[in-house]
Amino acid sequence: MRTGGDIAARIVAFAQALRRAGLVIGTDQVLDALQAVALVGVARREDVRQALFSVFVRRQSEAALFDQLFRLFWQGRSPIPEELAALLPRSPVPPTPPPGMARALEALHPERPRAEVSEAAEEVELVLTYSADEVLRHKDFAQMTAEEEAAVRAFLRTLRWPLPPRRTRRWQSGARRGRPDLRRTLRRALRHQGEVLRLAMRLPRSKPRPLVVLCDISGSMERYSRLLLHFLHAITGGLRRVESFVFGTRLTRITRQLRLRDVDVALAEVGRTVQDWSGGTRIGETLRTFNYRWLRRVLPASGVVLIISDGLDRGDPELLAREMARLSRSCYRLIWLNPLLRYEHYRPLTRGMRAALPYIDHFLPVHNLASLEQLGRLLASLDRRTPGTVVAE
Amino acid sequence: MSDGMFPESIEAVQQALAAHDYVAERSLATTIFLALRMRRPLFLEGEPGVGKTEVAKVLARMLRVPLIRLQCYEGLDVHTAVYEWNYARQLLEIRLAEASGQVDRNRLLAEIFSPDFLIARPLLQAVQQSRDGQAPVLLIDELDRSDEEFEAFLLELLSDFQISIPELGTVRAEVPPVVVITSNRTREIHDALKRRCLYYWVEYPSFEKELAIVRRRVPGLAEQLARQVVAFVQALRQEDLYKPPGVAETLDWAEALLALDRSELDAATVSETLGALLKYRDDVELVQRPEVQTRLLETARTRGT
Numbered sequence: 001m002r003t004g005g006d007i008a009a010r011i012v013a014f015a016q017a018l019r020r021a022g023l024v025i026g027t028d029q030v031l032d033a034l035q036a037v038a039l040v041g042v043a044r045r046e047d048v049r050q051a052l053f054s055v056f057v058r059r060q061s062e063a064a065l066f067d068q069l070f071r072l073f074w075q076g077r078s079p080i081p082e083e084l085a086a087l088l089p090r091s092p093v094p095p096t097p098p099p100g101m102a103r104a105l106e107a108l109h110p111e112r113p114r115a116e117v118s119e120a121a122e123e124v125e126l127v128l129t130y131s132a133d134e135v136l137r138h139k140d141f142a143q144m145t146a147e148e149e150a151a152v153r154a155f156l157r158t159l160r161w162p163l164p165p166r167r168t169r170r171w172q173s174g175a176r177r178g179r180p181d182l183r184r185t186l187r188r189a190l191r192h193q194g195e196v197l198r199l200a201m202r203l204p205r206s207k208p209r210p211l212v213v214l215c216d217i218s219g220s221m222e223r224y225s226r227l228l229l230h231f232l233h234a235i236t237g238g239l240r241r242v243e244s245f246v247f248g249t250r251l252t253r254i255t256r257q258l259r260l261r262d263v264d265v266a267l268a269e270v271g272r273t274v275q276d277w278s279g280g281t282r283i284g285e286t287l288r289t290f291n292y293r294w295l296r297r298v299l300p301a302s303g304v305v306l307i308i309s310d311g312l313d314r315g316d317p318e319l320l321a322r323e324m325a326r327l328s329r330s331c332y333r334l335i336w337l338n339p340l341l342r343y344e345h346y347r348p349l350t351r352g353m354r355a356a357l358p359y360i361d362h363f364l365p366v367h368n369l370a371s372l373e374q375l376g377r378l379l380a381s382l383d384r385r386t387p388g389t390v391v392a393e
Numbered sequence: 394m395s396d397g398m399f400p401e402s403i404e405a406v407q408q409a410l411a412a413h414d415y416v417a418e419r420s421l422a423t424t425i426f427l428a429l430r431m432r433r434p435l436f437l438e439g440e441p442g443v444g445k446t447e448v449a450k451v452l453a454r455m456l457r458v459p460l461i462r463l464q465c466y467e468g469l470d471v472h473t474a475v476y477e478w479n480y481a482r483q484l485l486e487i488r489l490a491e492a493s494g495q496v497d498r499n500r501l502l503a504e505i506f507s508p509d510f511l512i513a514r515p516l517l518q519a520v521q522q523s524r525d526g527q528a529p530v531l532l533i534d535e536l537d538r539s540d541e542e543f544e545a546f547l548l549e550l551l552s553d554f555q556i557s558i559p560e561l562g563t564v565r566a567e568v569p570p571v572v573v574i575t576s577n578r579t580r581e582i583h584d585a586l587k588r589r590c591l592y593y594w595v596e597y598p599s600f601e602k603e604l605a606i607v608r609r610r611v612p613g614l615a616e617q618l619a620r621q622v623v624a625f626v627q628a629l630r631q632e633d634l635y636k637p638p639g640v641a642e643t644l645d646w647a648e649a650l651l652a653l654d655r656s657e658l659d660a661a662t663v664s665e666t667l668g669a670l671l672k673y674r675d676d677v678e679l680v681q682r683p684e685v686q687t688r689l690l691e692t693a694r695t696r697g698t
Contacts, residue, residue: 024584036427036591040403047403050423054591058584060438063594182480189487190502196484292635297579300467322675326635 007042008034011052014073018056021065029055045074137369140342142223152227152369153263156234171202178203209332209382210241212299214290216309217274218248218281224339224367225278228308229270231372233263243298247286248276253294283313283352284320291326299331304382308337308366313352320352324359333361333382337375341365398456399429415451416598416605424593425452434551434572436587439595441577442639448595449532449573456571459522459529463515465539471546475556476517479510486510506560520556523566530571537576541583548586598640600627600696606640611647621658621697622647626670628692632679638670645669658693660686 015030036051049070057066139148173184184200213232217225229246236242236258243255257269271277299305305327313320328334336356340346342365348357357363362378365371400406406429407422417425425448428435437445453460463474483505490501513521519531536544550556554566574590576582598606604623607614614622622643630637638646646669655662663686671677680686 026588029588032431032433035431039427039430040423046419047423050420051427053420054424054427054593057592058587059581059592060594182484183478186478186480186483189484292633326675 007037010073011037014052014069015056017069017073018066021069023056023062023065024058025056048074137373139369140367141227141339142367144227149227153230155369156227156230156372157263172205173200173202177201208240210243210298210300210303211235211239211306212303212331213242213244213306213308214251214286215244215246216248216281216283216307217246217277218312219278220281220310220312221308221339222278228366229267230263233258233266237261243294245290245294246270246274247281247283248279249282249286250276251286251289251294252276255298281309281313281352282315283309283311283356284315284317284323287323287327288319291323291330295327295330301330301332303331304333304335304379305331306335306337310338310340311336311348311350311353311356313350315352317351317355321355321359324356328359328361334359335362335364335375335378336360337364337366337371339365339367342367342371400426402426409455410451413451413454414609415447416602416609418602421448421593421595424591428591429571431591432569434574434590436582436590436592437573437575437595438578438592440597440637440639442637442641443595443597444640445575445595446532446534447640449530449534449575452571452573453530456530458527458571460532461515461519461522461529461570462532462534464534465536465543467538467540469539469543473514474516474543474546475514476558477512477514478506479512483510508561511558511561516550517556517564519570520554520564520566523554523568523570524564528566528568528570530573533572533574535577536574536582537579544583544586548583548589551586551589597627597630597637600624603627603640603643607643607647610644611651614647614651615656617697618650618656618658619647621693622650624696625658625663625689625693627696628689629670629680632685632689634671634676634679635673636671636676642670642672658690658697660690663690 011033012030015025015033019025033052033055036055037048040047040051042048052070053063053066057063141149141152144152171181173181178201181200181202184202185196185198188198188200189196213235215225215228215232221228232244232254236244236255242258243253244258245251245253245255252274254270254273257273258266260266260269324334338348338353341363348354348363364375364378366375400409403419403423403426406426407417407419410417410422410425425435427433435448437448439445449462450460486505487501511517515531519529522529533547536547551572554569555563557563572590597603600623603626604620607619607623608616611619626638626643626646646666649666649669650658650662653662653666664681667677667680671680680689
């Protein structure tokens with residue numbers, strides 16, 4: 001490594017190379033890097049590496065890329081940046097839609113309703129205004145014609161999903177209820193020469209509960225998958241904190257894809273991301289992956305979990321039971337939606353379903369619009385601490 | 394605080410940390426050195442239990458300044474993080490003034506909104522103390538637990554270290570405090586905040602490093618047992634656990650073994666004391682399986698002697 005004025009130019013070139021590799025680096029960081037290298041000196045390669053690392057790297061997943069580039073770049077012979085770019089591995093940063101895309105999509109679909117669960121509302125009202133044709137409401141998703149499906153999709157877009165709010169440790173002013181709010185009381189008193197005429201009150205503020213959806217897309221669910229993904233897209237747009245995963249033999253997080261506003265673009269992205277469409281099911285292993293890898297990242301204890309699956313599982317029922325137990329201990333409510341529940345004589349007798357059943361708070365069908373409405377009513381009433389409604393035991 | 398109080402070189406940082414019982418790799422020492430000299434917050438990320446919080450504590454001891462700790466949680470707001478007026482006292486003061494019959498409204502106002510009635514929470518404390526020439530170490534612990542609103546506020550504070558209180562005016566830090574932010578990565582922290590910080594990913598310590606930590610912190614433990622303990626824990630972290638043991642757990646376990654006066658690891662000892670190391674039933678069950686336990690003990694014995 002050479003020293004002198006040369007070094008500044010090299011650091012700038014290195015920053016450019018990192019940028020080309022996908023790291024987000026601003027001018028201020030380049031200045032920081034110059035200062036940092038000046039401080040540690042250039043006597044030891046390892047110190048220079050660490051100085052540049054701490055300034056340029058934001059997350060551990062970028063570390064490998066940084067190391068590779070650093071090694072290439074600070075070797076005796078220095079390739080010029082263009083040559084270097086050719087050597088670069090592909091950026092580990094997941095591809096995002098081209099800039100402007102999101103806004104273009106927004107411009108095209110400005111009318112998508114957003115859920116506004118009124119914080120003060122005592123009663124969370126389920127908004128199902130659409131007077132869908134009774135036939136359509138009760139028609140099985142699996143037996144719909146293309147036209148009917150389109151109608152359902154349009155309907156799904158108008159749905160609002162009222163997850164009941166949860167108390168937080170923040171406060172809002174209350175009229176006559178709650179606890180004394182000394183801050184506001186004093187403010188008011190000052191207006192009247194310090195005379196406290198009335199105590200101001202405050203109430204705990206509420207916040208919507210986070211929702212995690214795990215949706216089965218294995219072969220046996222195939223006839224439902226398409227509409228269920230539309231459903232997932234609808235609730236992702238309608239609730240503030242939703243995390244969505246799909247699974248067959250492996251678990252895939254599709255939250256980011258579903259956030260795309262246009263449902264077709266979003267589902268196309270999901271299609272590209274998910275590797276195991278219409279294959280087998282290994283619910284136990286999938287849940288284990290979720291529990292170990294995602295549970296603590298995406299699901300606070302106040303969250304609600306929705307599993308959508310027919311429970312036809314080829315895996316180990318013991319594993320399934322164990323992971324269900326862990327999941328049910330780690331969330332507020334665990335809801336299982338099963339399209340097979342539509343059959344009057346369905347009994348959850350498969351090994352998988354039997355293993356999972358003891359840990360489920362609510363067990364509901366999901367095969368037509370009426371059942372989605374039922375889900376909406378359930379979500380709205382979750383906080384009333386009713387015992388689990390197990391339909392079709 | 395002047396730069397003179399900060400160590401002069403990376404080696405000096407490493408030595409100073411070691412003098413306060415913290416074993417740091419050169420890379421961590423480098424980043425700390427830079428954070429001090431460039432007056433940037435230190436952003437430490439890593440699995441729970443790798444010793445992130447400890448860095449802040451040892452920095453405070455090393456620099457001989459107070460440590461101010463802000464534990465983050467969901468719903469943390471400005472009134473618990475920055476400042477709050479002592480309303481009860483203010484109301485009382487108004488009553489007293491009235492009772493004594495001398496109500497000069499303006500004077501009363503100025504009085505009850507004076508620093509006497511202000512309750513400084515960690516962030517204001519940090520800014521205030523740095524004004525008195527003793528910039529403290531400010532630890533913002535587990536930032537990933539707070540919500541985005543608080544993160545945005547923090548971004549503002551970290552850029553110029555001033556807090557404005559409408560009734561009192563602006564309090565500005567003369568020297569920015571030494572800030573350490575930790576995150577367990579339960580969610581990603583926004584890039585804008587990270588950009589203001591120096592980033593360091595804290596790994597589980599290497600065998601040598603963890604052994605050095607055990608030797609320092611549990612000095613009574615026999616050398617051979619210390620080696621076995623560390624080898625066992627390191628092998629354990631390779632297993633498929635729900636919650637791998639952190640350094641704190643290693644130390645707890647070492648202390649438990651010391652208290653039981655053991656000199657070597659065997660199956661019975663491990664079974665009795667596993668609770669110090671593992672905190673989930675599934676994990677304990679996994680390690681209790683004979684073949685797993687035998688494998689781990691074998692590794693511990695070979696590496697430990």
